[in-house]
Amino acid sequence: MKHRSYLALEGIGISFPTPKGNFTALRDVDLSIEKGEFVALIGHSGCGKSTLLNIIAGLVKPSRGVVFLDGDVVDRPGPDRAVIFQDHSLLPWLTVEENVRLAVDKTMAGEPRSARRDWVLHNLDLVQMAHAANKRPGELSGGMKQRVGIARAIAMNPRVLLMDEPFGALDALTRASLQDAVMAIQAKLNNTVVMITHDVDEAVLLADRVVMMTNGPAATIGEDLAVGLPRPRNRIDMADAPDYNHARHEVLHFLHQRFSNPVDKAA
């Protein structure tokens, strides 16, 4: 019997029925991720990377193939695969603390009230948002909302942390500070992370591996690049590091020469 990784995608494919026949969005996706690994999935818009993340989350059922997590088949969504959504998706009628507590109450149902409360505050502290515990999402900036979104996800103690373009809606400076926050948290918790992104620097800076996807339809994994940079990584030092620039160049080459944006090519 072959060894199966902590998170293993085997022969994943998905197609949707359309009036013009079946449309295949993804095909033959095989991906093995070890425990504690940080993997970035990168590709042009419409390549199905978000669909792939939703399949791992269990929100979308693949037409073919199986996702294994620690030996179990993934067939439905669950709190062991926490998702950080691009639009943060905090519930606006709850305070920051209540938003995180909703997740904690569900994943730590057996624990006493005070322990759950402490855990909520501890996680808010990790993302430096404890000061806003009693605020509502409407009162926070985009970056702060996403910090709370991260707190909610890590508070669930997930086996895999899934991030769907978590910083895509933020301005460049806020994005950088959130990336630093994620790196700091990752250094502490050593989660297994799958992150969708379309930002080359973000992928190379944060990830242990950058998985590049070909263009849709029928997209699949085109290349799998290990980023051998030592941690902790510092964005200022990285700017001059030859390894960093080499990895960056590889990804850029893939995205802009081998598989350039399908829209530009058609034009």
Place this chain on the structure above:
Amino acid sequence: MPSPVRLVSDMESIDTSPAPVVEQVREAPPAPIEPVPQRSSVIAPTIAWVRQVALTLLPTIMMIGALLMVWEIACSSEGATLPSPSRVWMESYDVIVHPFKGVELDGLGFKIQDGGDVGIAGHILTSLKRVATGFGLSAIVGVALGILIGQSKTAYRALDPLFQILRTVPPLAWLPISLAIFQQAQPSAIFLIFITAIWPVILNTAAGVQNIPATYRNVGRVLSLNPFEYFTKIMLPATVPHMFTGLRIGVGMSWLAIVAAEMVQGGTGIGFFIWDSYNSSLLTDTIVALVWIGLVGFCLDRLVSWIGRRVARQA
């Protein structure tokens, strides 16, 4: 997905537009900051506040004054068919000045004298009691049905066409049927209110449920909320703003229906009062009643929207 603004055409007259209400309720924006003049550190904040209120109300008051003046001039001739404001004041003096005739307060409740001689507030209170019952029923049933058709595609396909047809039936058209079913005036009037007010409640609640953002649903799925938890933690609070838009329109419509119902049924109530004063050729009394109806309807609308804002903030 069906358009959430299906009802807009008939809500326009009652409620400007549902969307801004929704936003307001959900985001609960900070109260607009009163512009306090910089140099007026001498002026106390209360005075600034009074001035602000006066500035807001002044145009309304001036407009009312102007309209009354035009009305007075237009209807001041001998042969005028419509009584002028001064004639309304003189001829209906008793009705205007003694609205609480025949109404006794005991503790928190009130008692309305039986028989004809009751002040206009007494009629209004009787009508409000009927509205409270009929509208209360339509709120409960309407929200339940709205959630059902919002949540289940099959139920939506089965029931929505019926609702779309039935909601266009005017309140008075239900009256013969309602009288035939209940045989008595009181339950018929309540049924009439119920059947008039329920449609906007159903359709807006359903639209609210159908428009719960996909990400909120996904949050519920990732957290593996069970159906009950999903209902209380996500669906209900996410739907509250739409629900209260429906309830606001509904309360306005039930107030329209009560007048129609009581005009035909007689006995007590503000609708009866209008019909009675018309039959007694007391047109000035009718005008006084119209003002009362308008003011009470306005207050009902404000009350429901205020409750909606409170609930949305706490939900």
